[in-house]
Amino acid sequence: MTTINAATYPIHFDEKAYNELNSLISKKNYSSIYILVDDNTLEHCYPRFMQLFTTDKPLEVIQIDAGEIHKNMETCMGVWNVMTELGADRKSLLITLGGGVITDLGGFVASTFKRGIDFVNIPTTLLSMVDASVGGKTGVDLGVLKNQIGVFANPEMIVIDAEYLHTVSAREIRSGTAEIIKYGMTHDINLFNEIKDNSQVNIVDLIHRSIEIKNDVVLEDPKEQGVRKVLNWGHTIGHGVESYFLENPEKEALTHGEAIAIGMVCEAYLSSEILDFPKEKVSEIKDAIIKIYGKVLINENDFQYIIELMKHDKKNVSGEINFVLLNDYENFEINCKASEELIRESLAYYNL
Amino acid sequence: MTTINAATYPIHFDEKAYNELNSLISKKNYSSIYILVDDNTLEHCYPRFMQLFTTDKPLEVIQIDAGEIHKNMETCMGVWNVMTELGADRKSLLITLGGGVITDLGGFVASTFKRGIDFVNIPTTLLSMVDASVGGKTGVDLGVLKNQIGVFANPEMIVIDAEYLHTVSAREIRSGTAEIIKYGMTHDINLFNEIKDNSQVNIVDLIHRSIEIKNDVVLEDPKEQGVRKVLNWGHTIGHGVESYFLENPEKEALTHGEAIAIGMVCEAYLSSEILDFPKEKVSEIKDAIIKIYGKVLINENDFQYIIELMKHDKKNVSGEINFVLLNDYENFEINCKASEELIRESLAYYNL
Structure with a gap:
C-alpha cells in the first residue's frame, strides 16, 4: 500500500515499513530505544516486531497491564519511573506496540517525559490502526472520563502492519x-x-x-x-x-x-x-x-x-x-x- | 514598565497589567475562570488580585498545598479532578497566582486538561517573576527529579506585579x-x-x-x-x-x-x-x-x-x-x- 503523508510524519504500510523505521533510527541517531507493550502484545506481537526490526542501539522493553482500565496516570507514573531508572534521555525513542491504550498512553508518556521525546506508533489492533494511532491525539483517562488528560503530539512515524491483526480477537476486530x-x-x-x-x-x-x-x-x-x-x-x-x-x-x-x-x-x-x-x-x-x-x-x-x-x-x-x-x-x-x-x-x- | 513581547504572548507590568487581563478575558469569551493558588497566595495575594481583577464570568478558586514537595503528579490529579467536578471545559481559563510551583504545575495542568486549555501566569515570587513563569516550560517533579514530566506550552499572558513581593520572605527574595x-x-x-x-x-x-x-x-x-x-x-x-x-x-x-x-x-x-x-x-x-x-x-x-x-x-x-x-x-x-x-x-x- 502507498505511504500516506500526515502533517509532520509518514504512515508506512506492510513489511517495507520496517525498513523505513530502521532508516529513521539511523538518521536520528537516538541514544536508546524503549518499546512499550502490554502482556498481550509482548507475547503475540513483539516476536514478529523483533524479526523485522534491527538496531544496534540499546533497546529495552517496558510492559504495562492490558486494558482500558489501566489507561490512567498511575500507569504513566510507572512508565516514567522505569524510563528514568533505565536512563532514558531526551534523545531516546519510544516505540508503542499495541492497541489504542498503548498508542494513546505511550504518546502521552513520550510527549511529557523531559518535556517531550520522539515516539513511533505501531498499532496492532484494528481500532488503533484506523483511529487511535493517527491524528496526533494522545491521552489517558481520568476516572471514568476518557482521554481527559492529554496533549496533541505527532509521532515521528506510524507503521501499519495488518499481520498483527491475526493476534487479536474477532471481538476486537x-x-x-x-x-x-x-x-x-x-x-x-x-x-x-x-x-x-x-x-x-x-x-x-x-x-x-x-x-x-x-x-x-x-x-x-x-x-x-x-x-x-x-x-x-x-x-x-x-x-x-x-x-x-x-x-x-x-x-x-x-x-x-x-x-x-x-x-x-x-x-x-x-x-x-x-x-x-x-x-x-x-x-x-x-x-x-x-x-x-x-x-x-x-x-x-x-x-x-x-x-x-x-x-x-x-x-x-x-x-x-x-x-x-x-x-x-x-x-x-x-x-x-x-x-x-x-x-x-x-x-x-x-x-x- | 514597558510590555515585553514573548513568542506568542505579552508580559505586562504593574497595575495596568490587570486592565490587559480583563480585556483578554472579554475578547476570548472564556466560559469560566479557575484561579490556582496555594495556602500562602490565597491568604496574601488573592485579596489584592481580586481588588484589581473584575469579571462577570463564573470564577472558582482551586487551592493546593504550598511547597516544592507538592509539585508532583498527585497534586495535578487533585486539580484535574476538581476542575472536572466544577465543570471546567475547553473554553475555561486557568490563572496561576503563585510562585514557581504554582506557575509550573498550573501550566502543565492547563496544557494537558482536555488536551489543553488557556492559562495566564501571575508570578508572586521573585524566582517565578524572573524565571519560572517566562519561557514556556511547564512541569512537575518525578520523585526527586525536578521537572521530569512536563510540556512546552505558552500562557496567553504574564502579569508581573512587584507588589506581590511584599508577601514573600527575605529568603525567597x-x-x-x-x-x-x-x-x-x-x-x-x-x-x-x-x-x-x-x-x-x-x-x-x-x-x-x-x-x-x-x-x-x-x-x-x-x-x-x-x-x-x-x-x-x-x-x-x-x-x-x-x-x-x-x-x-x-x-x-x-x-x-x-x-x-x-x-x-x-x-x-x-x-x-x-x-x-x-x-x-x-x-x-x-x-x-x-x-x-x-x-x-x-x-x-x-x-x-x-x-x-x-x-x-x-x-x-x-x-x-x-x-x-x-x-x-x-x-x-x-x-x-x-x-x-x-x-x-x-x-x-x-x-x-
Whole structure:
C-alpha cells in the first residue's frame, strides 16, 4: 500500500515499513530505544516486531497491564519511573506496540517525559490502526472520563502492519470495524456498504481508505476547532454509553466500537428528528449494527445518568452537549444540539 | 514598565497589567475562570488580585498545598479532578497566582486538561517573576527529579506585579536573586554588580532586565536545542545539590536559588579549570555568594551521590553531564564536559 503523508510524519504500510523505521533510527541517531507493550502484545506481537526490526542501539522493553482500565496516570507514573531508572534521555525513542491504550498512553508518556521525546506508533489492533494511532491525539483517562488528560503530539512515524491483526480477537476486530463504518457514513458510504453486505472484505484496503479519510480531516483541522469534530459521529452518545458500562462493576464492559456502534444508532435517530436524515436509513443503520454487534440492554432508569456523563465529555462547552449529525450519508453537520428529552428518546429507540 | 513581547504572548507590568487581563478575558469569551493558588497566595495575594481583577464570568478558586514537595503528579490529579467536578471545559481559563510551583504545575495542568486549555501566569515570587513563569516550560517533579514530566506550552499572558513581593520572605527574595545574578554573569554583568555592591537596588528594574534577557534567549531557541542552554548556568550542579537536600529528610531543604548559587560557585571553578575564566573572578563569585547566601556544608561522602543525581538531569544525554561554562563574564560556552574528578573538586572548592 502507498505511504500516506500526515502533517509532520509518514504512515508506512506492510513489511517495507520496517525498513523505513530502521532508516529513521539511523538518521536520528537516538541514544536508546524503549518499546512499550502490554502482556498481550509482548507475547503475540513483539516476536514478529523483533524479526523485522534491527538496531544496534540499546533497546529495552517496558510492559504495562492490558486494558482500558489501566489507561490512567498511575500507569504513566510507572512508565516514567522505569524510563528514568533505565536512563532514558531526551534523545531516546519510544516505540508503542499495541492497541489504542498503548498508542494513546505511550504518546502521552513520550510527549511529557523531559518535556517531550520522539515516539513511533505501531498499532496492532484494528481500532488503533484506523483511529487511535493517527491524528496526533494522545491521552489517558481520568476516572471514568476518557482521554481527559492529554496533549496533541505527532509521532515521528506510524507503521501499519495488518499481520498483527491475526493476534487479536474477532471481538476486537468488530470494535475497530465501528470506526470504519463511521468513516463510511460521513465520507464514503462504500465502506459501510462493503462491511454491511460482504463477509469477505479486504481489510487492508478498508484500513488504508479509513486512514486516508481521517488524515484528510486532521490535516484540515488538527486541533478540532471545526471540521475535525465530524470524527465524533456516534461518539457523543457512544462515549456516554462506554463510560456508563465501564463504571458499573456488575456490567460487562463494552468495547469502544460496541459503544460507538450504539452511539451511531442513537445519533442516526437524532439526525432524522433534527435534520432531514431519512428514517429508512436510521432503520438500515440499526439493523446492520445489531446484526454485527448484537443487542445490549440499556436500563431506562440509567438514561439520565448517561446524559450526565455526556455533559462531562471534553468536547462539550458550558454544559451543552454537542453532536455531529447527518443530513444524509456523506453529508454531515457539526455543532448540533439536541434536547435531553430527544437524547432519551434516541436511547429508547436503540433499546426498542 | 514597558510590555515585553514573548513568542506568542505579552508580559505586562504593574497595575495596568490587570486592565490587559480583563480585556483578554472579554475578547476570548472564556466560559469560566479557575484561579490556582496555594495556602500562602490565597491568604496574601488573592485579596489584592481580586481588588484589581473584575469579571462577570463564573470564577472558582482551586487551592493546593504550598511547597516544592507538592509539585508532583498527585497534586495535578487533585486539580484535574476538581476542575472536572466544577465543570471546567475547553473554553475555561486557568490563572496561576503563585510562585514557581504554582506557575509550573498550573501550566502543565492547563496544557494537558482536555488536551489543553488557556492559562495566564501571575508570578508572586521573585524566582517565578524572573524565571519560572517566562519561557514556556511547564512541569512537575518525578520523585526527586525536578521537572521530569512536563510540556512546552505558552500562557496567553504574564502579569508581573512587584507588589506581590511584599508577601514573600527575605529568603525567597534571595532565592530569586540567584537567577538575576545568573543573567548578570552570562549576559549583563551590571546586574551582578548591582546586587553585589548595593543594598538599595531597584528590584523592578532588575526584574524587567532579567525578563528581557530570558525572553531574548527563549525567542532565539524556544526548545532548548542550543543557546537556551545558557539559562542552565549554575543549574547542572545546582539541581544535583537541590535534589540531594530535598531527598535527605534529616537535612533542611535549600531554596532553588540557594542551590543554584552553590552551583554557580562550582561551575565558576570548572570554568577556570576547563576554559580561561579568570581565577580572581571565581573568588569574587564565591565571596559574593557566601555573603548573600551563607555557607552550607556538603558532606564529602555525598559528592558521588550528587553526581549520580546530576546524570539523571533531563538536560543530559547518554549519561554525559552537560555544562554551560564561562570564558569570561558575558561570554559563555554551552555543551561543555567535565570529568567526575573535576566536579568533585569543584564541590570541594565550594566547601573550602
